[in-house]
Amino acid sequence: MHLGKSYTLPEFIIWSRRQLYALLACGALPIVLYQFLGLKWLSIPLSVVVLLGTATSFIVGFKNVQTYNRASEAQQVWTAILTGSRFLGVISRDFPAGPAAGRELILRHCAWLTALRYQLRTPKVWENADNISNVEYRKHYRVPEWEAPLEQELARYLPQAEIDTLMHAESKTSRLLGTQATTIKRLLETGEISNAFYMELGSSIRDAFEQQGRAERIKDYPYPRQYAVINKLFVRSFCVLLPFGILTEFEKLNDVVSGFMHGNMIWLVIPFSTMISWMYLALEQVGESTENPFEGSPNDVPIALICRKIERELMEMLGEKSPIPEPASPHGIVL
Numbered sequence: 001m002h003l004g005k006s007y008t009l010p011e012f013i014i015w016s017r018r019q020l021y022a023l024l025a026c027g028a029l030p031i032v033l034y035q036f037l038g039l040k041w042l043s044i045p046l047s048v049v050v051l052l053g054t055a056t057s058f059i060v061g062f063k064n065v066q067t068y069n070r071a072s073e074a075q076q077v078w079t080a081i082l083t084g085s086r087f088l089g090v091i092s093r094d095f096p097a098g099p100a101a102g103r104e105l106i107l108r109h110c111a112w113l114t115a116l117r118y119q120l121r122t123p124k125v126w127e128n129a130d131n132i133s134n135v136e137y138r139k140h141y142r143v144p145e146w147e148a149p150l151e152q153e154l155a156r157y158l159p160q161a162e163i164d165t166l167m168h169a170e171s172k173t174s175r176l177l178g179t180q181a182t183t184i185k186r187l188l189e190t191g192e193i194s195n196a197f198y199m200e201l202g203s204s205i206r207d208a209f210e211q212q213g214r215a216e217r218i219k220d221y222p223y224p225r226q227y228a229v230i231n232k233l234f235v236r237s238f239c240v241l242l243p244f245g246i247l248t249e250f251e252k253l254n255d256v257v258s259g260f261m262h263g264n265m266i267w268l269v270i271p272f273s274t275m276i277s278w279m280y281l282a283l284e285q286v287g288e289s290t291e292n293p294f295e296g297s298p299n300d301v302p303i304a305l306i307c308r309k310i311e312r313e314l315m316e317m318l319g320e321k322s323p324i325p326e327p328a329s330p331h332g333i334v335l
Helices: 009-015 017-036 046-093 099-120 132-140 150-154 160-166 172-189 195-220 225-255 265-290 303-317
Strands: none
Touching: 009 017, 009 132, 017 225, 017 265, 046 099, 046 195, 046 225, 046 265, 046 303, 099 150, 099 172, 099 195, 099 303, 150 160, 160 172, 172 195, 225 265
């Protein structure tokens, strides 16, 4: 997640430069056809372009609101996971069965957090992390889940026998929560915890399942494809038609200017159409980079950072003295 004050204009331009190249070509083509080949009939009434631009503005705005809502919900999910983890740490610290039993539950909870973040970072076909512009920007940050295998990370929390069984499970996160439930049931049956503790721990596991389900819904179900397609169609249609719509408007300016620009005002179609079209395309690109908040982009929820924060707090509650790895140092202002 970008944690600075803002992206800079050069960053935006470099990120979207391929679109700018295409827009410059789209702006130059109508001038060549109109000015040099004499195809005056190619000019489109400006009112048509304005109408299309208005419709495009609505649909782009609608998409960006919806994609922001997805990102906002993802942040809410992980805030709830952070809160629930702290609650688990507090009751495990005062565990009637002793610190060993509480430590087992805490370590398995950390394993669940690790398995969940690895699951959420698994690439999906509709995600945009592999777009060339996003791949180029990856030099500014790291994605820890793509650097080390899950089994290696789980070795910090679980015995090897449990890891071997877990790695064959279809849903590793659900298997870990199921094992957690089995453990607290065993503790209740052996009298190591009271019914009150059992109910609180059961509630904690239920909340973990709920937040996992919310995160999986965001990850596994994309922004509706029909809206995504119509958004791209509208934006690109507007960008192509805009230069044809303002040709005659700039040509009329030749009557009121003199000097070098007299007779050449039509060339201003290129920079102005590029600038206006770039605004629409940049908004669309921002929406695409926001709609999948777990894909591994600089606009994602920083789940690795949150998991490390949770782990450090839980171990401190248990009185652990062994050092816990710090989150990866940010490159610049992207975590």
